Amino acid sequence: xxxxxxxxxxxxxxxxxxxxxxxxxxxxxxxxxxxxxxxxxxxxxxxxxxxxxxxxxxxxxxxxxxxxxxxxxxxxxxxxxxxxxxxxxxxxxxxxxxxxxxxxxxxxxxxxxxxxxxxxxxxxxxxxxxxxxxxxxxxxxxxxxxxxxxxxxxxxx
Amino acid sequence: xxxxxxxxxxxxxxxxxxxxxxxxxxxxxxxxxxxxxxxxxxxxxxxxxxxxxxxxxxxxxxxxxxxxxxxxxxxxxxxxxxxxxxxxxxxxxxxxxxxxxxxxxxxxxxxxxxxxxxxxxxxxxxxxxxxxxxxxxxxxxxxxxxxxxxxxxxxxx
Amino acid sequence: xxxxxxxxxxxxxxxxxxxxxxxxxxxxxxxxxxxxxxxxxxxxxxxxxxxxxxxxxxxxxxxxxxxxxxxxxxxxxxxxxxxxxxxxxxxxxxxxxxxxxxxxxxxxxxxxxxxxxxxxxxxxxxxxxxxxxxxxxxxxxxxxxxxxxxxxxxxxx
Amino acid sequence: xxxxxxxxxxxxxxxxxxxxxxxxxxxxxxxxxxxxxxxxxxxxxxxxxxxxxxxxxxxxxxxxxxxxxxxxxxxxxxxxxxxxxxxxxxxxxxxxxxxxxxxxxxxxxxxxxxxxxxxxxxxxxxxxxxxxxxxxxxxxxxxxxxxxxxxxxxxxx
Numbered sequence: 001x002x003x004x005x006x007x008x009x010x011x012x013x014x015x016x017x018x019x020x021x022x023x024x025x026x027x028x029x030x031x032x033x034x035x036x037x038x039x040x041x042x043x044x045x046x047x048x049x050x051x052x053x054x055x056x057x058x059x060x061x062x063x064x065x066x067x068x069x070x071x072x073x074x075x076x077x078x079x080x081x082x083x084x085x086x087x088x089x090x091x092x093x094x095x096x097x098x099x100x101x102x103x104x105x106x107x108x109x110x111x112x113x114x115x116x117x118x119x120x121x122x123x124x125x126x127x128x129x130x131x132x133x134x135x136x137x138x139x140x141x142x143x144x145x146x147x148x149x150x151x152x153x154x155x156x157x
Numbered sequence: 158x159x160x161x162x163x164x165x166x167x168x169x170x171x172x173x174x175x176x177x178x179x180x181x182x183x184x185x186x187x188x189x190x191x192x193x194x195x196x197x198x199x200x201x202x203x204x205x206x207x208x209x210x211x212x213x214x215x216x217x218x219x220x221x222x223x224x225x226x227x228x229x230x231x232x233x234x235x236x237x238x239x240x241x242x243x244x245x246x247x248x249x250x251x252x253x254x255x256x257x258x259x260x261x262x263x264x265x266x267x268x269x270x271x272x273x274x275x276x277x278x279x280x281x282x283x284x285x286x287x288x289x290x291x292x293x294x295x296x297x298x299x300x301x302x303x304x305x306x307x308x309x310x311x312x313x314x
Numbered sequence: 315x316x317x318x319x320x321x322x323x324x325x326x327x328x329x330x331x332x333x334x335x336x337x338x339x340x341x342x343x344x345x346x347x348x349x350x351x352x353x354x355x356x357x358x359x360x361x362x363x364x365x366x367x368x369x370x371x372x373x374x375x376x377x378x379x380x381x382x383x384x385x386x387x388x389x390x391x392x393x394x395x396x397x398x399x400x401x402x403x404x405x406x407x408x409x410x411x412x413x414x415x416x417x418x419x420x421x422x423x424x425x426x427x428x429x430x431x432x433x434x435x436x437x438x439x440x441x442x443x444x445x446x447x448x449x450x451x452x453x454x455x456x457x458x459x460x461x462x463x464x465x466x467x468x469x470x471x
Numbered sequence: 472x473x474x475x476x477x478x479x480x481x482x483x484x485x486x487x488x489x490x491x492x493x494x495x496x497x498x499x500x501x502x503x504x505x506x507x508x509x510x511x512x513x514x515x516x517x518x519x520x521x522x523x524x525x526x527x528x529x530x531x532x533x534x535x536x537x538x539x540x541x542x543x544x545x546x547x548x549x550x551x552x553x554x555x556x557x558x559x560x561x562x563x564x565x566x567x568x569x570x571x572x573x574x575x576x577x578x579x580x581x582x583x584x585x586x587x588x589x590x591x592x593x594x595x596x597x598x599x600x601x602x603x604x605x606x607x608x609x610x611x612x613x614x615x616x617x618x619x620x621x622x623x624x625x626x627x628x
Binding site for chain 3: 555556557558560561562576577578579580581582583584585587588589597599600601602603604605610
């Protein structure tokens with residue numbers, strides 16, 4: 001299993017139906033490519049991605065912020081219980097070799113920051129755009145759909 | 158001391174001379190207002206802000222990522238040794254009641270994300286601009302100079 | 315996989331040959347019982363337990379203190395990269411439903427403390443004995459051999 | 472302030488009146504010696520030690536496990552908000568140059584383990600006794616009263 005690729009899917013725990021569809025499809029694509037899905041283990045984008053990966057026969061890891069494995073969404077197969085709150089975002093990112101960001105709120109923004117700081121590639125689907133001094137920051141690689149996102153993430157490892 | 162205000166100054170450990178000047182002035186202004194400075198304890202913006210605060214008679218706290226108090230810049234008076242790497246960014250933000258971001262790289266971006274997630278006000282000087290769907294995100298409060306940044310940060314607590 | 319039992323094996327990264335034999339046998343027994351092995355991911359007791367579990371067809375999770383998946387021992391199948399140093403000991407313990415302590419130094423002692431604090435059963439093989447006011451503390455359940463340790467750990471979940 | 476000594480006082484958040492008296496006296500002695508008190512910021516031994524230090528004019532730092540500065544006991548002057556739960560025990564220990572353990576439950580046991588692992592001296596007042604293979608472990612330095620504990624802790628730095 002040590003040749004397996006670990007890819008994180010990050011996004012809001014309270015996402016739109018469209019984001020959930022994107023996340024589920026990303027999860028399926030990851031499983032089809034034999035990649036292991038890493039996420040924060042909760043609902044929204046995380047649950048949808050885990051659902052897609054599990055339905056397609058893949059393995060899912062949930063790095064939980066809380067104190068109980070029961071806080072994991074039902075599609076997390078490997079719950080990691082940190083009780084670290086949002087500090088667990090760093091672990092989600094560092095455990096992965098590439099990150100796919102889908103939509104996202106401020107927690108996702110923090111994870112994008114941690115990933116870029118660690119030179120871990122970030123592929124984005126409808127996520128944040130970053131500017132400095134009015135100039136776009138090109139660090140987030142834009143994908144046009146879930147298949148493209150997974151293809152780019154895997155090819156960047 | 159429990160009525161004192163705790164304000165974080167975040168920014169790159171490897172900053173421009175202009176950013177260092179802004180940070181030192183922010184540190185001085187915080188001390189003049191009796192606020193306690195919280196930062197990540199290293200160089201660049203953090204060291205300049207601590208220097209300013211210390212020169213103006215203020216108190217400085219450095220939440221260090223590494224394993225030794227000796228990694229703190231010389232103007233940190235209270236070194237907190239976490240050995241948590243970047244996960245300490247969450248502690249910098251949560252220990253403060255408002256955050257002033259100066260310039261900044263990806264670590265600063267992660268701290269902005271953590272602060273906004275926790276409803277801690279973020280005041281920015283020459284820092285990141287955030288967009289979603291091509292629309293500017295107004296969560297970072299822009300300041301025009303160090304005095305304005307400190308005034309806004311204190312008034313938002 | 316969510317009905318699987320997660321059991322931690324804790325012990326020194328620099329152990330005696332006898333402790334390594336005990337740990338490898340514990341790993342094998344855990345795998346034979348279908349339990350998932352959680353550990354700190356490094357050498358010594360951790361590597362021996364992972365080796366035993368992997369040879370017997372089990373799954374192994376290594377909660378790494380460092381910044382790279384390459385620091386994991388070669389029998390870790392799921393490396394979790396925390397970069398938290400010893401603070402990762404808390405995650406090792408909380409991710410498990412029972413803990414088996416083999417020999418052990420001060421890091422193991424900290425994990426025993428964290429486990430007992432969280433009401434997670436601790437089974438001991440040649441490990442610490444605790445006293446308060448000269449009276450033995452009975453919280454660590456003594457096992458007479460690896461098979462007994464695994465049997466007790468599983469029955470306590 | 473960088474020549475100040477940082478000494479942690481560890482012990483249960485729910486202690487006996489006798490332990491509280493010991494802790495308050497330890498806090499006073501630390502302040503009289505100009506040392507800065509580091510603790511976990513909550514009640515019991517932590518609150519009593521902070522009370523003693525504050526009454527004697529000393530400075531107190533509370534490394535809080537929770538998400539709010541309001542969880543600190545009223546004698547914490549510098550609240551550090553970690554939201555890391557018990558993982559904050561590592562920070563309490565690493566921020567100090569010596570540790571005084573008073574009584575104590577399993578959380579205190581974990582802190583003793585973390586301190587000894589980091590070669591930080593531990594002085595004990597009515598605390599755990601450790602044995603390996605039936606032989607007492609001499610790592611915890613026994614003190615006969617609060618004054619002796621503070622004297623030993625300071626002299627060991």
